[in-house]
Amino acid sequence: xxxxxxxxxxxxxxxxxxxxxxxxxxxxxxxxxxxxxxxxxxxxxxxxxxxxxxxxxxxxxxxxxxxxxxxxxxxxxxxxxxxxxxxxxxxxxxxxxxxxxxxxxxxxxxxxxxxxxxxxxxxxxxxxxxxxxxxxxxxxxxxxxxxxxxxxxxxxxxxxxxxxxxxxxxxxxxxxxxxxxxxxxxxxxxxxxxxxxxxxxxxxxxxxxxxxxxxxxxxxxxxxxxxxxxxxxxxxxxxxxxxxxxxxxxxxxxxxxxxxxxxxxxxxxxxxxxxxxxxxxxxxxxxxxxxxxxxxxxxxxxxxxxxxxxxxxxxxxxxxxxxxxxxxxxxxxxxxxxxxxxxxxxxxxxxxxxxxxxxxxxxxxxxxxxxxxxxxxxxxxxxxxxxxxxxxxxxxxxxxxxxxxxxxxxxxxxxxxxxxxxxxxxxxxxxxxxxxxxxxxxxxxxxxxxxxxxxxxxxxxxxxxxxxxxxxxxxxxxxxxxxxxxxxxxxxxxxxxxxxxxxxxxxxxxxxxxxxxxxxx
Amino acid sequence: xxxxxxxxxxxxxxxxxxxxxxxxxxxxxxxxxxxxxxxxxxxxxxxxxxxxxxxxxxxxxxxxxxxxxxxxxxxxxxxxxxxxxxxxxxxxxxxxxxxxxxxxxxxxxxxxxxxxxxxxxxxxxxxxxxxxxxxxxxxxxxxxxxxxxxxxxxxxxxxxxxxxxxxxxxxxxxxxxxxxxxxxxxxxxxxxxxxxxxxxxxxxxxxxxxxxxxxxxxxxxxxxxxxxxxxxxxxxxxxxxxxxxxxxxxxx
Numbered sequence: 001x002x003x004x005x006x007x008x009x010x011x012x013x014x015x016x017x018x019x020x021x022x023x024x025x026x027x028x029x030x031x032x033x034x035x036x037x038x039x040x041x042x043x044x045x046x047x048x049x050x051x052x053x054x055x056x057x058x059x060x061x062x063x064x065x066x067x068x069x070x071x072x073x074x075x076x077x078x079x080x081x082x083x084x085x086x087x088x089x090x091x092x093x094x095x096x097x098x099x100x101x102x103x104x105x106x107x108x109x110x111x112x113x114x115x116x117x118x119x120x121x122x123x124x125x126x127x128x129x130x131x132x133x134x135x136x137x138x139x140x141x142x143x144x145x146x147x148x149x150x151x152x153x154x155x156x157x158x159x160x161x162x163x164x165x166x167x168x169x170x171x172x173x174x175x176x177x178x179x180x181x182x183x184x185x186x187x188x189x190x191x192x193x194x195x196x197x198x199x200x201x202x203x204x205x206x207x208x209x210x211x212x213x214x215x216x217x218x219x220x221x222x223x224x225x226x227x228x229x230x231x232x233x234x235x236x237x238x239x240x241x242x243x244x245x246x247x248x249x250x251x252x253x254x255x256x257x258x259x260x261x262x263x264x265x266x267x268x269x270x271x272x273x274x275x276x277x278x279x280x281x282x283x284x285x286x287x288x289x290x291x292x293x294x295x296x297x298x299x300x301x302x303x304x305x306x307x308x309x310x311x312x313x314x315x316x317x318x319x320x321x322x323x324x325x326x327x328x329x330x331x332x333x334x335x336x337x338x339x340x341x342x343x344x345x346x347x348x349x350x351x352x353x354x355x356x357x358x359x360x361x362x363x364x365x366x367x368x369x370x371x372x373x374x375x376x377x378x379x380x381x382x383x384x385x386x387x388x389x390x391x392x393x394x395x396x397x398x399x400x401x402x403x404x405x406x407x408x409x410x411x412x413x414x415x416x417x418x419x420x421x422x423x424x425x426x427x428x429x430x431x432x433x434x435x436x437x438x439x440x441x442x443x444x445x446x447x448x449x450x451x452x453x454x455x456x457x458x459x460x461x462x463x464x465x466x467x468x469x470x471x472x473x474x475x476x477x478x479x480x481x482x483x484x485x486x487x488x489x490x491x492x493x494x495x496x497x498x499x500x501x502x503x504x505x506x507x508x509x510x511x512x513x514x515x516x517x518x519x520x521x
Numbered sequence: 522x523x524x525x526x527x528x529x530x531x532x533x534x535x536x537x538x539x540x541x542x543x544x545x546x547x548x549x550x551x552x553x554x555x556x557x558x559x560x561x562x563x564x565x566x567x568x569x570x571x572x573x574x575x576x577x578x579x580x581x582x583x584x585x586x587x588x589x590x591x592x593x594x595x596x597x598x599x600x601x602x603x604x605x606x607x608x609x610x611x612x613x614x615x616x617x618x619x620x621x622x623x624x625x626x627x628x629x630x631x632x633x634x635x636x637x638x639x640x641x642x643x644x645x646x647x648x649x650x651x652x653x654x655x656x657x658x659x660x661x662x663x664x665x666x667x668x669x670x671x672x673x674x675x676x677x678x679x680x681x682x683x684x685x686x687x688x689x690x691x692x693x694x695x696x697x698x699x700x701x702x703x704x705x706x707x708x709x710x711x712x713x714x715x716x717x718x719x720x721x722x723x724x725x726x727x728x729x730x731x732x733x734x735x736x737x738x739x740x741x742x743x744x745x746x747x748x749x750x751x752x753x754x755x756x757x758x759x760x761x762x763x764x765x766x767x768x769x770x771x772x773x
Contacts, residue, residue: 126701135700139736167705170684172652172666174659175702196701199656200737208731213573216590216731223660223756267663283671284529287536290672301551301605304660306755307592315597339529517658520699 011038013078018388019239019456020076021449024058024470027065027080032091035081039066043098047072049382050369051457053094053104055112056470056479060085062112065468067455071387076455085112088145093119100369103487113143123150126195126520141200153191155181160188163502167196174516178505185501190494197520205469205480211237211311211444218467219306222484222518227253227260228460229482229518230309232467235390236456237311240471241446249314249440250391251429255326256296256308258422261461263292265415265422266337268513272412273344275507276353284340288333295329298322312443318435327430334423341416354409358496358508361406365492372463374489374512377414379404384459391458392429411511448475462486462515484518537674541763542773546609550758551591553608554584558624560602568595568603574730586611586619586629586753587727612752612765619727619753631768637749639716641771644690647679648770650720651689651713655706656738657696661723661756665693668759675763678772686710691718691749695756697725697732700739707742718749718769722762727751 011030013022030038042048051067062085068077083089093116095102105116107125116122127142136142154162160183167175175196181189201221208214218233219226231253238245245253267289273281293303300308300316308316318326344350360370365378375382383400385393401417403410448471455468463485470479489512496508538544546552560568560582569577572595576588584595584603595603608628613619615632654662668675669682683689686709698706710719724730732738752765767773 135737135739141737167702168653168709172654172662172682174654174657174662175705196699196705197654197656197696198699198701198737199697199732200735204732204735207734208573210571210573212571212592212594213731216573216592220658220725220731223658224663226660280526280529283536284533286670287533287672290536290667290670298547298549301549301593302591302755303664303758304756306660307551315593336529336532339525339532343525343529515659517656520701 011079015076015078016074018076018384018390019235019454021239021452021454022078024451024453027078027453029063030079030081032081032083035066035079036092036094038079039068039094040097042068042070042077045070046366049371050098050100050104051076051464052455052466052468052481052483053101053108054468054481055108055114057085057112062089062114064108065453067468069388069457071382074387076388078453078455083114088113088115090115090117092117095119099367100488102491110142110146113145124193124195126198136198139200139203141203152179152193153181153189155188159183176516180502180505182502185503187497187500187502187505190497190505192490192494194490194516194519197517199517199521201482201521202480206477215310221482221521222515223304223306224264224515225260225460225462225465225484225518227256227305227309228458228465229467231257231391232456232458232465234309234311235458236454236467236469237446237448239456240448240452240454240469242449243312243443243446245312246440247392248317248433248435251433252314252318252435253309254392255318255426255429256299256305257458257460258426259292259296260305262333262419262422263289263296264461264513265419266292266333268510269341269344269412269415271510271513272354272408272507275510276350278344278347278350281340281344281350284336288337288340291329291333295326298325310442312446313440315442317439320436323430323435327427330423330426334420337416337419345413345416351409353507354412355407357408357504358500358511359405359407360492360496362404364495365406368491368495369488370492371488372459372485373411373414373461374463374485374492376400376402377410378406382464384457384464388457390456396428398425408507408511448477450475460485462513463489482521484515486514486516486519489514490519536671538672541673541760542767544760546607546758546760548607550607550609551593551605553611553629554586554589554596554603554605554621555626556582556584556621556623557602557604560599560623564599564602567598571595571598574724574728574733582623584621585728586621587616587751588724588730588733589753589755590724590730591755609758609760610764611754611757611761612750612768614748614750614769616751619751636769636771637716640718640749640769643716644718644770645772648691648766649681649683649689650691650693651686651709652682652693652695653702653706653709655694655696655702656699656732657723657725661695661725661754664756664759665695665722665762668762673759673763675759678767680763680766686712687714689713689717691720693720693722694726695722697729697735697738698740698742700737703739703742710742710746719746720750720752720766721748722752722757724753724755727753730755
């Protein structure tokens with residue numbers, strides 16, 4: 001699996017498959033300057049982006065793993081360095097040259113107290129509110145050294161004022177804190193502080209040893225992406241256990257994933273209409289979303305697909321009867337969604353609220369390491385279904401939808417086009433397969449490959465989901481890491497609202513529809 | 522253009538569920554479970570083992586819907602001796618009513634004796650609620666949103682979610698109550714004028730669910746506040762929520 005290509009190879013692990021597993025002893029440990037050199041070399045290529053950079057305590061040392069995805073070469077590149085955990089390491093910040101590292105360095109600093117010299121914006125990721133009930137330090141999730149008072153970024157000048165919103169917002173929406181620095185109605189800067197939803201997901205993965213508990217936990221990382229996170233989790237454990245699920249199970253997972261994408265994209269189309277007071281688009285799209293989630297419910301009993309994805313197999317094989325319902329509902333939604341979106345995108349009053357609002361340029365999206373929809377609507381082609389195919393995507397080549405405008409219109413239009421594409425994809429997946437013949441029950445008892453590092457990627461409706469684990473000598477999971485696409489993309493929202501009217505914030509926010517709980521874990 | 526709008530309207534038709542009180546969800550939905558009387562001790566044991574949240578306990582054998590994640594694994598492990606019916610009416614004001622015992626097959630209802638006197642008179646005609654997600658995974662939140670959408674249209678009963686706690690008559694909590702939200706939740710609750718009701722929506726809110734023993738949740742809010750309604754589910758279905766609220770407020 002490890003390709004020895006050129007002089008870079010002894011320095012890093014290069015994998016062609018997603019997910020992948022590699023023994024920890026086979027991962028070269030670089031000194032920090034060489035690690036930085038390699039990162040600089042790789043990140044100079046526009047076709048590369050950061051997947052994860054996190055630390056794992058191994059004995060008295062802190063082992064750092066950084067995975068870079070080369071999208072154009074379809075490779076995953078793993079680099080590593082190691083530092084003594086005590087005294088606290090002081091490292092040169094990579095964020096200075098590669099802004100897309102900013103969240104990852106902040107997270108490492110918060111969890112392990114590592115200093116990153118020169119980091120331009122060292123602030124908490126999930127830690128705050130220490131006197132108000134935050135229990136992260138007692139739980140050992142944050143390092144005491146990361147208890148730094150953080151003043152929000154402020155801009156001074158005549159007529160400059162600040163608007164603080166949150167953590168509780170006006171509506172049924174998850175909590176997060178937004179602070180705007182404005183000049184009149186114009187937003188100069190938006191700072192987003194999250195962490196309110198932190199439930200300790202990664203540490204609970206280590207405490208829960210049964211496969212069912214872990215499956216339920218994976219579904220709860222972000223309930224709107226239950227299928228996406230479940231697939232990333234299931235294929236991670238399967239690769240560690242050396243299990244390959246049956247082809248039909250792989251197809252079923254992707255059908256579920258695309259149903260989730262269709263439902264959320266249509267729901268978001270409705271929500272975008274709500275935010276511009278276009279009630280016609282809102283109600284019609286709401287009703288169409290209901291058809292899709294009810295279809296998922298008639299498949300597995302849950303409107304969000306919880307319980308559908310399990311390691312090794314599935315409790316809910318596609319039946320002939322259900323396939324008929326699925327195809328007929330898809331046909332109806334395809335037709336009606338086509339009509340309402342045509343109406344929307346030819347309506348001048350809709351277009352005037354979508355076009356040119358909340359623009360993120362391709363350069364900005366690339367720089368901050370945007371993934372998924374947020375990247376593709378700004379002309380950056382990042383789609384794991386194409387670049388690092390998983391499950392049934394390995395059987396055919398998926399062509400991603402990309403738009404270059406980067407505004408609210410592009411993010412709305414991308415949804416429309418992806419819905420159409422996902423419907424075609426599901427029809428393709430249903431063709432020529434006998435789902436009922438090849439039943440495979442879930443497996444929960446299996447031995448994981450010892451002393452290994454595994455990483456798995458899936459393209460949820462928001463974008464790239466990463467799950468990664470490290471096992472000990474006995475095959476027990478000693479470290480579990482989750483990255484929701486929102487972890488990259490919140491910065492895109494902050495950039496989108498610059499120089500916009502503050503009244504356009506709700507529309508911009510909805511156009512990204514990022515996850516709070518997925519970010520906060 | 523006008524023609525196509527008419528076509529869309531025509532196909533859209535009437536979307537609202539006509540009678541929310543009599544409406545049912547098709548078979549396959551994971552609703553109120555029934556434990557068969559012929560469940561064997563071995564099956565009881567395996568159900569207890571597979572349950573991810575300890576909702577199933579023995580002596581006497583029972584399933585606690587306040588802890589249940591509705592994953593159905595106990596049903597698969599007992600060849601259907603634990604069966605999830607499509608009865609979506611799961612909401613109650615009595616925590617004990619959420620505990621299902623072997624052989625029981627009766628609707629889950631509101632215990633009228635426990636309903637605060639002012640609830641019927643103050644909130645029987647209109648009820649405004651403030652929702653707070655405190656570590657929720659956004660699925661319960663989406664279902665609460667759906668309760669007011671074009672299909673379920675809870676607003677027909679004068680029941681709505683509002684933006685400000687100052688305008689609301691109660692709070693609907695989702696999520697296991699993360700430590701980082703504990704203070705905000707308390708502030709929001711305090712800002713609601715009395716009398717007020719408290720609803721816990723979803724398994725995570727009722728018991729913590731899979732996050733029950735998470736060291737970073739902080740459920741001290743519930744030590745001083747007594748919930749008026751528990752709405753089980755992962756997430757709770759809009760019909761479960763709406764019918765629960767209607768029952769609690771004494772509506773027909």
